[in-house]
Amino acid sequence: MTTESQATAAASGAGATARFREDKHVSAATSQERVSALAGRIIKAINDTVIDEKVTYDEYNALKSWLIRVGEDGEWPLFLDVWVEHSVEEVANANRHGSKGTIEGPYYIPNAPSQNTPATLPMRDDEPGTPLLFQGQVKNVAGEPLPGALIELWHADDLGFYSQFAPGLPEWNLRGSVNADDEGKFQVNTIQPAPYQIPTDGACGALIAASGWHAWRPAHLHLKVSAPGHQLITTQLYFQGDEHVADDIASAVKPELVLAPTDRGAGNGREVTYDFILDPE
Ligand code: MBD
Numbered sequence: 001m002t003t004e005s006q007a008t009a010a011a012s013g014a015g016a017t018a019r020f021r022e023d024k025h026v027s028a029a030t031s032q033e034r035v036s037a038l039a040g041r042i043i044k045a046i047n048d049t050v051i052d053e054k055v056t057y058d059e060y061n062a063l064k065s066w067l068i069r070v071g072e073d074g075e076w077p078l079f080l081d082v083w084v085e086h087s088v089e090e091v092a093n094a095n096r097h098g099s100k101g102t103i104e105g106p107y108y109i110p111n112a113p114s115q116n117t118p119a120t121l122p123m124r125d126d127e128p129g130t131p132l133l134f135q136g137q138v139k140n141v142a143g144e145p146l147p148g149a150l151i152e153l154w155h156a157d158d159l160g161f162y163s164q165f166a167p168g169l170p171e172w173n174l175r176g177s178v179n180a181d182d183e184g185k186f187q188v189n190t191i192q193p194a195p196y197q198i199p200t201d202g203a204c205g206a207l208i209a210a211s212g213w214h215a216w217r218p219a220h221l222h223l224k225v226s227a228p229g230h231q232l233i234t235t236q237l238y239f240q241g242d243e244h245v246a247d248d249i250a251s252a253v254k255p256e257l258v259l260a261p262t263d264r265g266a267g268n269g270r271e272v273t274y275d276f277i278l279d280p281e
């Protein structure tokens with residue numbers, strides 16, 4: 001039997017690449033001027049690095065071979081989301097007044113099974129991990145409850161693997177779409193995710209090893225929260241005490257996004273309350 005621990009960089013990379021092609025409808029409407037300005041700056045940044053650092057032919061060929069491998073391993077979504085998306089998110093959400101957003105990452109899947117609050121994410125009968133009750137309320141920037149709110153939640157399991165990107169997991173494991181109540185209140189039962197390690201056997205892992213960096217993201221919940229008439233926010237929530245909160249390889253932690261769950265007692269795991277503030281459309 002294939003288990004999640006046998007996940008390979010190439011298989012999860014192929015999944016992330018296929019997902020991106022299916023879900024993100026890339027617009028061709030960018031003007032020639034804009035393409036020229038952006039591509040020109042990126043190419044110039046590479047050339048400046050070559051000149052400043054006196055890059056050798058061996059190093060140039062190492063780069064070429066590594067870039068070829070990123071594509072072969074399907075790791076362009078992983079590479080870009082880990083090392084670039086945080087800046088794109090910073091620009092995109094600069095004018096928001098509500099809850100902080102952060103990067104989406106490569107493992108979102110739309111249209112997870114829908115449930116009403118109080119909900120329990122789809123999980124295995126014997127799902128490993130500490131139970132976690134995640135609850136809160138969706139409000140507008142004036143603090144008023146928002147009816148019709150939707151909380152999409154996806155996260156890794158207790159071994160750090162995401163369903164549909166690692167083998168052996170049920171299709172929708174730890175992925176759900178939860179309708180909040182008329183006052184925007186929601187309760188979701190899940191389990192505490194484990195920290196996530198960038199696959200070590202692919203191109204991104206090779207870069208990390210060659211640089212002496214670490215490969216870790218702190219444990220996190222991924223969320224997309226929306227309500228009629230309001231801007232959807234894509235975010236993540238982290239856990240106080242996680243050693244990688246202070247040095248996420250994806251640079252996606254913000255202090256406002258760190259949770260401090262409390263013990264529920266009687267072996268019932270932990271619970272935490274977090275309210276979402278949505279900006280108007
Ligand atoms: C993840 O789980 C993730 O959230 C990001 C941003 C990149 C790689 C894996």
Ligand code: FE
Pocket residue numbers: 105107196220222
């Ligand atoms: Fe993630």
